[in-house]
């Protein structure tokens with residue numbers, strides 16, 4: 001059994017806060033603070049340039065990739081950390097298109113995170129090969145997979161509603177129609193069990209700063225199915241993805257396997273923070289995590305619905321169809337969320353009316369869930385959302 005008391009103690013959370021926003025930015029693991037301090041003082045401060053060899057900086061993207069791989073069901077050597085999720089999506093999508101012949105359609109859905117759609121639109125335009133992005137409603141994806149589609153590009157868990165796509169079924173259907181798959185695991189990695197090997201997904205990408213707790217702007221990751229890795233010709237090729245970066249050849253020769261997806265110099269301080277944050281997962285069973293996440297989110301829904309009739313559930317009610325977040329719709333959701341935050345319950349808001357709450361068993365317990373519902377009851381019952389100080393929109397919501 002996973003010891004969630006121990007994992008909770010591994011985080012430095014401010015006193016008096018119920019933190020339900022780890023699906024946007026994970027909190028600070030104590031080990032990450034110590035590691036970054038050591039990396040600054042000892043590795044950078046004392047070793048200087050020797051850090052690349054002696055502090056293991058050069059291999060860190062692979063080391064971190066291996067730790068992430070365990071959480072998403074990927075074999076060793078198939079995941080590498082680096083760049084942002086957006087940039088990794090560009091790399092994955094262009095690689096998938098390169099392997100997918102003459103078909104012209106990239107299929108995605110309207111629940112996808114906007115950056116994915118922006119990256120795809122512009123990548124297709126830049127390739128200039130006549131590809132088109134077809135966007136359908138999430139529930140229409142299955143029916144839109146056919147022999148015209150080159151790549152199916154989906155985010156597994158919808159950032160607004162938490163709706164979960166069936167990765168195994170959609171990947172199987174895609175493969176039966178000769179379609180490559182690219183999965184964005186931003187709201188999946190560290191949130192629920194993912195089986196990249198078992199589902200046969202072709203490419204996947206995800207965030208380091210949400211459920212993996214790597215810190216603001218932490219490196220993202222990319223997965224390439226091992227049987228494709230040696231055939232991938234990266235569109236965004238850089239010297240760190242070269243077979244011999246320090247040979248300084250004029251021509252590009254890809255590195256072995258997924259390492260060819262590396263581009264430039266890794267951000268070592270951020271990467272070190274993510275590396276240390278991932279050690280919190282040692283001894284965590286993803287099945288236990290999922291069971292606990294469902295217990296937390298079901299309790300939250302029951303408590304909120306009993307106390308706050310003004311809020312409407314905006315996530316699937318069936319936990320099997322949800323990731324690890326719960327959303328409620330309320331017309332004054334922004335102000336209501338600000339009022340909740342002012343009373344120690346931190347979630348976030350997504351326009352036009354979604355109050356979003358992330359459930360992260362590593363550091364959130366049932367006591368937090370009940371307290372969050374109590375605070376929401378007060379916010380709604382006392383109409384705190386109607387106060388002008390909570391209506392002022394900040395830049396980041």
Ligand SMILES: Cc1ncc(COP(=O)(O)O)c(C=O)c1O
Nearest residue numbers: 084085086113115155159184186
């Ligand atoms: C599904 C999804 N993909 C991509 C991103 C963006 O990633 P980044 O800004 O790190 O490139 C986010 C969140 O910001 C997201 O929720």
Ligand SMILES: Nc1c(O)cccc1C(=O)C[C@H](N)C(=O)O
Nearest residue numbers: 023024025113159160186350396
């Ligand atoms: N990446 C973020 C940021 O730099 C600032 C604020 C929020 C974010 C997020 O990650 C948002 C997140 N992807 C979402 O699901 O809405």
